[in-house]
Amino acid sequence: MNIKKIIIFTSVLIFTSGTIINAQDYLKHSLGIDFGTTLFSMGTIPLITELIFKTQEGASGKFYDGKFGIRLTYNYTYLPKQSIDATLGFYAFDTHYSDYSEPVRNSAGDIIASAALNKFYNGSTIAIPASIGVRFYLNKNDTPSGFFLLPKVGMTTFIVNGKELRDDGTTRYKTTTVYDFYISGEMGFRIDLFSKTGSNWEVRPFIDISLLDIGYSFTPGIRLIPLPRLAIGISF
Structure with missing residues (x-):
C-alpha cells in the first residue's frame, strides 16, 4: 500500500514538475524586427x-x-517580469559638406558672382549597432508585457568611406572605422497580442514600442533618441 502511494505521489510530482517546466519554457523566447532604426536613420x-x-x-x-x-x-x-534584451542591426547614410566662399554682391545686394567652392567632403557610412541589457516589466501580472525599463550597454560601429577635396586641390579617399560605446536606459511598452484569446498558443505575436532612449555616449556625449524602437515579432 505504501509502495502504491509512493508510486502515485512520484507520478503526480513528475507530471506537475513537467507542467511547471513547460510553463516556464512557454513564451520564454521572443524574436522581432525593429523598424525604429529606419525611423532614426531616415x-x-x-x-x-x-x-x-x-x-x-x-x-x-x-x-x-x-x-x-x-x-x-x-x-x-528568465523570470516572469525580467528578460535579457539583445539587438543587432545596420543602417546607412551619406554625409555631404561643402565650404563655399561668400558670393559677390553689388551695392543693391544682388549677387553678381556666385560663390566659389573651396573644399568639399562626401562620405558614405554603414553603421552596425548592437546592444544588450535587461528588461524590467512594471505590471501587476507576472508576465513579460506592458511598461518596461531597459538599462543597457551598446556599441555602434561606423564604417566610413570618405572623399575629401583638400586645401592643396588634391582629392583624398579614405576608409575609417569608428567605434561608439554607450550606456543608456530605454523605456517603452510591449503589447502582447491575443494574450487572452490566444493564451494557449505556442506562438504569439507582439509589438514593442519604445518612447525614449537616454544615456551617455563615450564619443559624442549625451545620447537622446526619441522613439528608438518600433518592433513586431513573435514569442514562443
Missing part, C-alpha cells in the same frame, strides 16, 4: 542635422542623407 537624424547645420548658400546636397536601416531583436525571459 527621419530623426536628418531632421536634427537640418536644424543644427544650416546649408550654406551655393551648397548642394544634404548634410545628412539617411538610408534604410533595420534591427533584429531577441529576448530571453
Whole structure:
C-alpha cells in the first residue's frame, strides 16, 4: 500500500514538475524586427542635422542623407517580469559638406558672382549597432508585457568611406572605422497580442514600442533618441 502511494505521489510530482517546466519554457523566447532604426536613420537624424547645420548658400546636397536601416531583436525571459534584451542591426547614410566662399554682391545686394567652392567632403557610412541589457516589466501580472525599463550597454560601429577635396586641390579617399560605446536606459511598452484569446498558443505575436532612449555616449556625449524602437515579432 505504501509502495502504491509512493508510486502515485512520484507520478503526480513528475507530471506537475513537467507542467511547471513547460510553463516556464512557454513564451520564454521572443524574436522581432525593429523598424525604429529606419525611423532614426531616415527621419530623426536628418531632421536634427537640418536644424543644427544650416546649408550654406551655393551648397548642394544634404548634410545628412539617411538610408534604410533595420534591427533584429531577441529576448530571453528568465523570470516572469525580467528578460535579457539583445539587438543587432545596420543602417546607412551619406554625409555631404561643402565650404563655399561668400558670393559677390553689388551695392543693391544682388549677387553678381556666385560663390566659389573651396573644399568639399562626401562620405558614405554603414553603421552596425548592437546592444544588450535587461528588461524590467512594471505590471501587476507576472508576465513579460506592458511598461518596461531597459538599462543597457551598446556599441555602434561606423564604417566610413570618405572623399575629401583638400586645401592643396588634391582629392583624398579614405576608409575609417569608428567605434561608439554607450550606456543608456530605454523605456517603452510591449503589447502582447491575443494574450487572452490566444493564451494557449505556442506562438504569439507582439509589438514593442519604445518612447525614449537616454544615456551617455563615450564619443559624442549625451545620447537622446526619441522613439528608438518600433518592433513586431513573435514569442514562443
